[in-house]
Amino acid sequence: MTDPKTKLDIYRTMVLAQSWEQALMRLIDENLAPASYHPGRGSEGSEVACTMALRESDYLLYDHRGMAHIIAKGVPLVGLFGDFLGNELGTTRGYGAGIVHVADPDRGVLGQSGTLGGSQLIAAGAALSAKIRKTDQVTMCFFGDGAANRGTFHEAANAAGAWKLPLVFVVQNNGWAVSVPTEYSTGGAFVDRANGYGFPGVAVDGQNPFEVHDVAVEAVERARNGGGPTLIEVKTVRLLGHYLGDPQAYREAAERSTSATRDPIVWARAALKESGEATEEQLSAIEAEAIEQVEAAREQALAGAKPTADVLTEYLYV
Amino acid sequence: MTASSGARTITYSRAITEALDEEMARDERVVVLGEDVGRMGGIFGATPGLYEKYGADRVIDTPISEMFIVGGAVGLAITGLRPVAELQFADFIVNAADETLSKMSKWRYMHGGQFRVPMVLRMPEGATGGGGAEHSLCPEALMLSYPGAHIVVPSTPADAKGLLKAAIRDDNPVGFFEHKALYATRGAVPDDPDFVVPIGKADIKREGTDVTVIAWGRAVHWALAAADLAATDGTSVEVLDTRGLRPLDTDAIFASIEKTGRVVIAQEAPRTGGGASEISAVIAENVIDLLEGPIKRIGAMDVPIPQNPALEALVMPTPADIHLAVKELVG
Known part of the structure; x- marks a missing residue:
């Protein structure tokens, strides 16, 4: 069971991710960052609660929606703003901008495959690497219900199952692959696939990050102790569009309003108050602190210099 | 044979095995993975004995999952290992295209x-009689339009060993194309365990003064045979082995053309869109004023490789084709 301190940490990190995203949207409004972004509102419960089951030395392959998993892994906010601003302070030294390839090898953040699903294979490789090198590192790989339908998943899951790799797959099922509903595009349930590859699958409600954390801790421990992979299917929601500015004409109003009632941040706040594990003052302080932290990082990141043409071939060949 | 005498005659496939063995012994981060590379020793016999010597953790028989072989190797490479992955046939590069051309x-x-991707992707290539349209290709040029990895194609046992060792030690990803028809060929290979052939340096396989024939991989041997044929006409052919397509040793190419003033480029891949086309363009852009005649390209017919070996032979370029091009150039 997630202890009260961890619950508050989860809430703090979700709020930090939300504040970070709001600040990014302001930068986009101000034309300081390109508008290509896949908002993560709604999936913080899944991303934060799963990632917080990892150690700093564990590996993370995040997905393209939101930045909450990356923030939960401890990547400094200045670097993330720098990535979107496309300047030297970014984790990729100004190569990113827009839908970025954040990387932080020291914190196990191994980057992103722009073609979604590609990360599943790299995650399987990273997990195999830990096994070969006989470390106890665990790899966690996030992807959406859309990317779960790529063939890359089959090849990665099969290898992970065959060799009992220390790997946790997190399917963030928000019901939508861009504009196509999951029930239209998918045969069977994602969680049931795990058994076919010889490892356990667990479905969990992403609105309740504390329950998600329990599930993730169990999966990570199993992986670390040689018990092999787990697939966690988190039922989550996409509160905003696929991309910033997506009019979402393909979604019914009723479905959108139901989704809106399943915000994990709103839920966790109420739950913490109701259980007496946090007071209104504590929660407000956490929220104010997040905004302060984000503002400070934003200011610092805005001072970064833009890259110039001389870097264009710098990182091509060693 | 003593170290001072310096060389033994071994096959091209033995050269590959020795390179892998020596580098695995030298550096425990080197691991080998691919279909049938372990217990079987490779479908073309290029990895025998490694599984027994280094164990299942370092010589990994993978599922038939090309995307995993290459994508997984990228995951190994960015987390501290130095994988040598094998696609059983070079044709399978398209089964792992995104992993090879984008991830790797x-x-x-x-x-x-933020990362280095120190990996080698071995790809047995070429038409050897009956492989058909999907097991016979030399798809080296596919990698050309995707910057980021070296493209190496050895033609002799010495080059195979020296270039593979260099590729394993290199911190860049390397596409390493081995010709299946060359595995059984023999040649002298230096004994020195630190014998490496630098990547991106061309080699003059035969000196000549009248015509330069540029080739790599199996086509080097066709070029050498064509040079023999031309010699009977009194024409002196220089055979320049590029040993790959990237980095391309343009200095060596230009120097040879400066000497001969005539150039034929021979490849096994179909004529259109191959390495020869790119090399032609580089020559035309830079040293066209040194040429006394047109640049000649020799390659396979622009058709899928027929499964029937008799038809395959009709599609493949031959030493006679190269010889004819040489004759046309010298008039």
Whole structure:
């Protein structure tokens, strides 16, 4: 069971991710960052609660929606703003901008495959690497219900199952692959696939990050102790569009309003108050602190210099 | 044979095995993975004995999962290992195209230099009689339009060993094309365990003064045979082995053309869109004023490789084709 301190940490990190995203949207409004972004509102419960089951030395392959998993892994906010601003302070030294390839090898953040699903294979490789090198590192790989339908998943899951790799797959099922509903595009349930590859699958409600954390801790421990992979299917929601500015004409109003009632941040706040594990003052302080932290990082990141043409071939060949 | 005498005659496939063995012994981060590379020793016999010597953790028989073989190797490479992955046939590069052309080749660049991807992707290539349209290709040029990885194609046992060792020690990803028809060929290979052939340096396989024939991989041997034929006409052919397509040793190419003033480029891949086309363009852009005649390209017919070996032979370029091009150039 997630202890009260961890619950508050989860809430703090979700709020930090939300504040970070709001600040990014302001930068986009101000034309300081390109508008290509896949908002993560709604999936913080899944991303934060799963990632917080990892150690700093564990590996993370995040997905393209939101930045909450990356923030939960401890990547400094200045670097993330720098990535979107496309300047030297970014984790990729100004190569990113827009839908970025954040990387932080020291914190196990191994980057992103722009073609979604590609990360599943790299995650399987990273997990195999830990096994070969006989470390106890665990790899966690996030992807959406859309990317779960790529063939890359089959090849990665099969290898992970065959060799009992220390790997946790997190399917963030928000019901939508861009504009196509999951029930239209998918045969069977994602969680049931795990058994076919010889490892356990667990479905969990992403609105309740504390329950998600329990599930993730169990999966990570199993992986670390040689018990092999787990697939966690988190039922989550996409509160905003696929991309910033997506009019979402393909979604019914009723479905959108139901989704809106399943915000994990709103839920966790109420739950913490109701259980007496946090007071209104504590929660407000956490929220104010997040905004302060984000503002400070934003200011610092805005001072970064833009890259110039001389870097264009710098990182091509060693 | 003593170290001072310096060389033994071995096959091209033995050269590959020795390179892998020596580098695995030298550096425990080197691991081998692919279909049938372990217990079987490779479908073309290029990895025998490694599984017994280094164990299942370092010589990994993978599922038939090409995307995993290459994508997984990228995951190994960015977390401290130095994988040598094998696609059983070079044709399978398209089964793992995104993993090869984007993940392997671009991971470092896309992430602002935060990673190195020290991996080698071995790809047995070429038509050897009956493989058909999907097991006979030399798809080296597919990698050309995707910057980020070296493209190496050895033609002799010495080059195979020296270039593979260099590729394993290199911190860049390397596409390493081995010609299946060359595995059984023999040649002298230096004994020195630190014998490496630098990547991106061309080799003059035969000196000549009248015509330069540029080739790599199996086509080097066709070029040498064509040079023999031309010699009977009194024409002196220089055979320049590029040993791959990237980096391309343009200095060596230009120097040879400066000497001969005539150039034929021979490849096994179909004529259109191959390495020869790119090399032609580089020559035309830079040293066209040194040429006394047109640049000649020799390659396979622009058709899928027929499964019937008799038809395959009709599609493949031959030493006679190269010889004819040489004759046309010298008039």
